[in-house]
Amino acid sequence: AAAAGGGWAAVCDKFRTARTLSTVESRKDPETEPYRSKYSARALLQEVKQLLSAAEEGGEARLLAVRRAVLEYELGVNHTDTEELSAGEEHLQRCTQLLEPHRLSPDCVSLYIQAQNNLGILWSLRDEIKTAQTYLESAEALYNQYMKEDGNPPLDPSEHFMAEEEKITDQERSKRFEKAYTHTLYYLAQVYQHLEMIEKAAQYCHTTLKRQLEYCGYNPVEWALNAATLSQYYLSKQCFMEARHCLAAASVIFSQAGQVPSAEDNETEQDQQDLRQRRAEIARCWIKYCLNLLQSARKLLEDNIGELDPDRQLELKAQRKKEEDEKEKGRKKAVLFGTSDICDSVLAIEEKVSSVYPLDFQEAREIFLVGQNYVLEAKEFFQVDGYVTDHIEIVQDHSALFKVLAFFEEDYERRCKMHKRRLDMLESIYVDLNPQYYLLISRQLQFELADTYYEMMDLKIAIGNRLEELDSHTIKKINSLAQLAIKYYELFLDSLRNPDRVFPEQLEEDVLRPAMVAKFHIARLYGKLITSDSKKQLENMQTSLEYYMFLVDYCEKYPDAVRAVETELELSKEMVGLLPTRMERLRAKLCPFI
Amino acid sequence: PSVSQVALRIRPMSAAELAEGARPIAHRVDEQVVVLRDPMEDPDDILRASRSREKSYVFDVAFDSSATQETVYRATTRGLVAGVVSGHNATVFAYGPTGCGKTYTMLGTDSEPGVCAHTLGELFQAIEDTSGDTEYEVSMSYLEIYNEMIRDLLNPSLGCLQLREDAGGTVQVAGITKISAISAEEVSQRAPMGHGGGPANPPLPGAARLPQVLQVLARGNRQRTQEPTVTNCTSSRSHAVLQVTVRQRRRGRGLRRGRLFMIDLAGSERAAQTQNHGQRMKEGAHINRSLLALGNCIKALSHRASTKYINYRDSKLTRLLKDSLGGNSHTVMIAHISPASTAFEESRSTLTYAHRAKSIRAT
Numbered sequence: 001a002a003a004a005g006g007g008w009a010a011v012c013d014k015f016r017t018a019r020t021l022s023t024v025e026s027r028k029d030p031e032t033e034p035y036r037s038k039y040s041a042r043a044l045l046q047e048v049k050q051l052l053s054a055a056e057e058g059g060e061a062r063l064l065a066v067r068r069a070v071l072e073y074e075l076g077v078n079h080t081d082t083e084e085l086s087a088g089e090e091h092l093q094r095c096t097q098l099l100e101p102h103r104l105s106p107d108c109v110s111l112y113i114q115a116q117n118n119l120g121i122l123w124s125l126r127d128e129i130k131t132a133q134t135y136l137e138s139a140e141a142l143y144n145q146y147m148k149e150d151g152n153p154p155l156d157p158s159e160h161f162m163a164e165e166e167k168i169t170d171q172e173r174s175k176r177f178e179k180a181y182t183h184t185l186y187y188l189a190q191v192y193q194h195l196e197m198i199e200k201a202a203q204y205c206h207t208t209l210k211r212q213l214e215y216c217g218y219n220p221v222e223w224a225l226n227a228a229t230l231s232q233y234y235l236s237k238q239c240f241m242e243a244r245h246c247l248a249a250a251s252v253i254f255s256q257a258g259q260v261p262s263a264e265d266n267e268t269e270q271d272q273q274d275l276r277q278r279r280a281e282i283a284r285c286w287i288k289y290c291l292n293l294l295q296s297a298r299k300l301l302e303d304n305i306g307e308l309d310p311d312r313q314l315e316l317k318a319q320r321k322k323e324e325d326e327k328e329k330g331r332k333k334a335v336l337f338g339t340s341d342i343c344d345s346v347l348a349i350e351e352k353v354s355s356v357y358p359l360d361f362q363e364a365r366e367i368f369l370v371g372q373n374y375v376l377e378a379k380e381f382f383q384v385d386g387y388v389t390d391h392i393e394i395v396q397d398h399s400a401l402f403k404v405l406a407f408f409e410e411d412y413e414r415r416c417k418m419h420k421r422r423l424d425m426l427e428s429i430y431v432d433l434n435p436q437y438y439l440l441i442s443r444q445l446q447f448e449l450a451d452t453y454y455e456m457m458d459l460k461i462a463i464g465n466r467l468e469e470l471d472s473h474t475i476k477k478i479n480s481l482a483q484l485a486i487k488y489y490e491l492f493l494d495s496l497r498n499p500d501r502v503f504p505e506q507l508e509e510d511v512l513r514p515a516m517v518a519k520f521h522i523a524r525l526y527g528k529l530i531t532s533d534s535k536k537q538l539e540n541m542q543t544s545l546e547y548y549m550f551l552v553d554y555c556e557k558y559p560d561a562v563r564a565v566e567t568e569l570e571l572s573k574e575m576v577g578l579l580p581t582r583m584e585r586l587r588a589k590l591c592p593f594i
Numbered sequence: 595p596s597v598s599q600v601a602l603r604i605r606p607m608s609a610a611e612l613a614e615g616a617r618p619i620a621h622r623v624d625e626q627v628v629v630l631r632d633p634m635e636d637p638d639d640i641l642r643a644s645r646s647r648e649k650s651y652v653f654d655v656a657f658d659s660s661a662t663q664e665t666v667y668r669a670t671t672r673g674l675v676a677g678v679v680s681g682h683n684a685t686v687f688a689y690g691p692t693g694c695g696k697t698y699t700m701l702g703t704d705s706e707p708g709v710c711a712h713t714l715g716e717l718f719q720a721i722e723d724t725s726g727d728t729e730y731e732v733s734m735s736y737l738e739i740y741n742e743m744i745r746d747l748l749n750p751s752l753g754c755l756q757l758r759e760d761a762g763g764t765v766q767v768a769g770i771t772k773i774s775a776i777s778a779e780e781v782s783q784r785a786p787m788g789h790g791g792g793p794a795n796p797p798l799p800g801a802a803r804l805p806q807v808l809q810v811l812a813r814g815n816r817q818r819t820q821e822p823t824v825t826n827c828t829s830s831r832s833h834a835v836l837q838v839t840v841r842q843r844r845r846g847r848g849l850r851r852g853r854l855f856m857i858d859l860a861g862s863e864r865a866a867q868t869q870n871h872g873q874r875m876k877e878g879a880h881i882n883r884s885l886l887a888l889g890n891c892i893k894a895l896s897h898r899a900s901t902k903y904i905n906y907r908d909s910k911l912t913r914l915l916k917d918s919l920g921g922n923s924h925t926v927m928i929a930h931i932s933p934a935s936t937a938f939e940e941s942r943s944t945l946t947y948a949h950r951a952k953s954i955r956a957t
Binding site: 189230 | 632756758880881882883885886888889891892893894895896938939946
């Protein structure tokens with residue numbers, strides 16, 4: 001028999017008032033009394049508790065127990081919210097005890113899981129993260145077991161204090177139940193992160209995102225940014241398929257935003273600005289995706305002098321054929337952001353760019369073009385005026401895209417053209433940059449410019465060597481490129497001097513290798529300069545020798561530096577041995593009578 | 595940064611706290627140990643007695659209301675002075691929530707001068723003692739970093755200043771007033787207008803000049819940006835940085851430069867990061883209930899090891915201290931808490947943070 005009609009309605013009312021106080025009114029509490037509403041709620045809950053224990057026991061034992069459990073839950077959360085953790089813990093424990101024998105049944109499972117969620121939160125507040133983990137994992141297991149064994153939408157805990165006609169639909173029940181479980185997963189993501197189980201944390205973040213789309217309601221811009229950020233994590237793990245999926249979903253969901261027209265004008269302007277910026281940021285994530293994919297492929301394909309190894313290429317192509325179908329499907333299913341309406345759109349974007357390593361020029365070029373498009377898109381917002389650092393980073397990425405594409409290009413002349421594009425874009429931003437304000441970026445650009453000139457020079461020499469002899473035009477070109485490379489390496493080295501223009505005795509760790517490489521390359525460049533004037537040639541060799549000596553001497557003085565420049569050091573030592581002899585011979589030719 | 599020492603200072607209960615009915619829950623147990631007790635408010639709660647609600651924290655040195663300014667100075671900062679005079683860098687931080695005594699520790703009052711005053715006094719004395727064959731030049735600047743903007747507290751009308759990094763990698767504030775702290779007549783005449791840098795020293799009785807210097811500092815401190823502490827607006831923070839540079843030129847030995855930063859950090863109390871509906875954010879291993887914070891969780895996943903170039907450009911404060919944040923500089927952190935039960939959450943946060951700082955050593 002139901003409890004006395006009018007009395008029960010009053011009890012439900014009290015309960016509902018308490019909940020409203022806790023969740024709605026409490027937001028308006030003043031700074032000086034932040035828990036005022038919660039204390040009032042607590043008093044009401046205590047009253048309901050009293051009324052329940054006064055009620056008849058008997059056939060309704062189970063129902064009574066569940067209702068009591070709901071109260072213990074609410075009190076537990078209330079105490080936790082007001083920072084009274086020990087009391088909170090007690091109430092929550094009592095709740096789970098009452099529900100224990102029936103925890104897998106539809107009237108109890110949701111409440112049990114929520115109680116465990118809150119116990120997890122509580123223990124995290126005590127800095128006992130492992131204990132939190134056990135509660136949350138237990139909640140997770142219970143959900144899975146329930147879905148497997150029963151699966152019907154369970155009662156929402158609030159229904160235990162509702163009249164029959166107020167009970168909610170199955171659809172709503174399911175929604176709330178899934179939301180509770182989403183929180184379980186989200187809390188677990190945080191826990192795993194604190195325990196430094198990063199891969200698991202990422203997996204749970206991913207699942208949370210997925211479920212937000214399906215059950216929870218979401219803000220499209222935020223969701224898109226989160227998904228794009230997650231893609232960067234996947235990139236760091238070389239999981240390109242997952243990264244691409246996140247980015248494609250981000251792009252699709254993002255386009256859902258900005259479709260709601262806003263009434264007020266000034267709000268719209270700032271909002272529009274924000275939207276454009278977010279869109280550009282997502283574009284930058286895509287650039288990183290393309291760049292990473294190309295660079296990772298390069299690492300797999302290059303031989304020990306940095307050129308494309310055709311044998312490796314064949315090997316990888318054969319391997320790809322085999323692996324393609326099986327593995328991918330399994331992984332894909334696990335990470336699919338699966339709501340049907342966005343599925344097709346996401347797929348459409350995914351099909352525009354590959355997620356497997358490009359193994360030849362054609363494949364690389366396609367990825368390059370996608371990346372280049374995103375560069376243009378990002379630059380539209382991140383213009384030099386106002387976003388210097390961002391703009392420069394995008395240009396650097398663009399240059400990197402060309403650099404890695406050149407690796408796949410077989411024809412040397414075409415490679416040169418790509419490097420020329422790099423030089424143009426880097427020089428145009430370098431020339432306006434104040435090296436005092438932008439020291440770090442300045443150095444990066446100097447070094448990259450020098451390296452690019454160096455590379456181009458090497459290519460011109462290689463092209464020239466295929467002909468019978470070098471014509472004067474080519475020689476001029478080679479020398480000019482070499483001089484420019486030297487110029488920029490010297491600029492870089494100059495930037496390391498202290499205010500008294502003295503080159504540091506000992507180099508700091510973050511500039512050690514680039515400085516040594518710069519010296520080494522300059523040495524080599526002086527060796528490559530072509531001149532018919534023997535005296536000039538001697539001078540060049542002397543300069544070359546001095547730079548090689550610098551490396552050798554520095555590494556003797558600071559042996560810790562050796563591991564940063566092993567290869568270069570070996571070659572330097574050889575040259576230091578060879579050059580003096582060559583110079584002697586040349587001198588002998590010039591002055592045969594001395 | 596390499597933290598050489600972490601100290602903790604508990605201030606006395608304030609009149610306001612006593613009026614509220616707060617009880618003391620933080621105690622200094624011995625020279626190094628501080629105990630914090632979790633206050634219980636629930637009257638129903640009889641079963642709690644069995645479990646201890648106390649947590650203890652060990653620091654390099656701990657102080658409570660029985661410690662004088664001089665004691666605090668001696669135990670923490672005094673040891674840094676000799677190093678600065680001979681060309682090393684050092685930093686002293688005052689950390690903690692608003693109202694827990696950071697400014698009192700650093701600046702102090704006329705009758706109870708703080709760390710800055712004692713340090714300057716000691717500096718002048720040390721210089722006087724060795725100024726035989728050595729020339730010294732001491733200069734100081736007092737600036738505020740507020741919302742990533744830098745203001746000269748000795749000449750606030752200059753507005754917002756820029757950081758400049760010279761080719762050697764030293765970070766300076768362009769255009770800031772430098773006072774030559776030796777020649778104090780110039781201090782009283784020139785400040786706050788002056789662009790400092792008086793002639794290198796004649797030997798002088800440091801104590802006589804000190805009061806003027808301190809007056810200048812006190813004036814500068816009143817120029818700090820005030821704002822009512824409201825916990826639910828986006829964080830606005832004012833750090834005050836006193837920078838003292840000592841240049842030493844020994845005959846035949848070249849030039850050495852030591853820099854000492856004394857920093858009164860902005861309040862460490864947590865500001866709500868989102869419209870958090872009255873629920874306060876807690877740091878550390880605590881689980882954030884709101885799904886709105888999923889983004890932070892995801893961002894933290896990609897936190898990778900440093901790239902080829904070490905990124906010093908995180909914030910203005912870090913940039914200014916770049917020199918000091920290397921492996922061979924000394925850093926002292928003085929954390930501050932209130933003993934009141936009403937400040938439990940913040941005290942616990944501060945203690946946890948300071949406690950973790952102890953385990954950071956030079957990499």
